[in-house]
Amino acid sequence: MSRPIHFDLGAADPARAIAFYKTAFGWTVEKWNGPTEYYLITTGAPREPGINGGLAPSKDEGVDTNLTLGVASLEEAMARVTVAGGTIVGDIHTSPGVGRMVTCKDTEGNSFGLIEEQRPDKHVELGELSGV
Numbered sequence: 001m002s003r004p005i006h007f008d009l010g011a012a013d014p015a016r017a018i019a020f021y022k023t024a025f026g027w028t029v030e031k032w033n034g035p036t037e038y039y040l041i042t043t044g045a046p047r048e049p050g051i052n053g054g055l056a057p058s059k060d061e062g063v064d065t066n067l068t069l070g071v072a073s074l075e076e077a078m079a080r081v082t083v084a085g086g087t088i089v090g091d092i093h094t095s096p097g098v099g100r101m102v103t104c105k106d107t108e109g110n111s112f113g114l115i116e117e118q119r120p121d122k123h124v125e126l127g128e129l130s131g132v
Contacts, residue, residue, distance in 0.1 A: 002077065004051055006068035006115070010058030014039060017055055029055065034095075066103070068113035074100050077114050 011017035018039060021027045025043070032038040032054070039055040071077035078088055081104045089103040089111065099117040106112065 002069040002071050002114075004067050005070040006051060006113070007053035008066040008068065008113070009041075009053065009055045010065075011055055012058055014055060014057050021055075066111050066113055068101070068115050071114050071116055074102060074114055074116040077116075078102060078104070081114070 009017065009021075014037070018029045021041065022029060028042040029039050030042075032040050037057055041053045041055060043052055044050050069077075074092060081088065085107045087105045089105055092100055092102045094100050097118065099115050099119075101113055101115040103111055103113050
């Protein structure tokens, strides 16, 4: 069984969105030290239930949220998505220090991600990604 482990939000104005989520929910947002503009969102303490996520710039307002599911084998999960009537959107890509991932759509057109983590035995914490 695959559980949600991450979410992504798009924002036409990242600074405005960051201010909103900090004010509305008390989330912590830090810029990722990676090759693209991306912000890591921490939604609570490590032992609290819930998941953390990220925010990326987008060209349009009202872009959808992308939920990411952790999987043991990316290829096997992609096959299950296809058999169930979903589609694979784009190619598999690798994010150093994070894992291999791909975007999919369900039968209703909702986007979601699949990730085969490089370190599935260890949840990647916010500070660990900042050095990537």
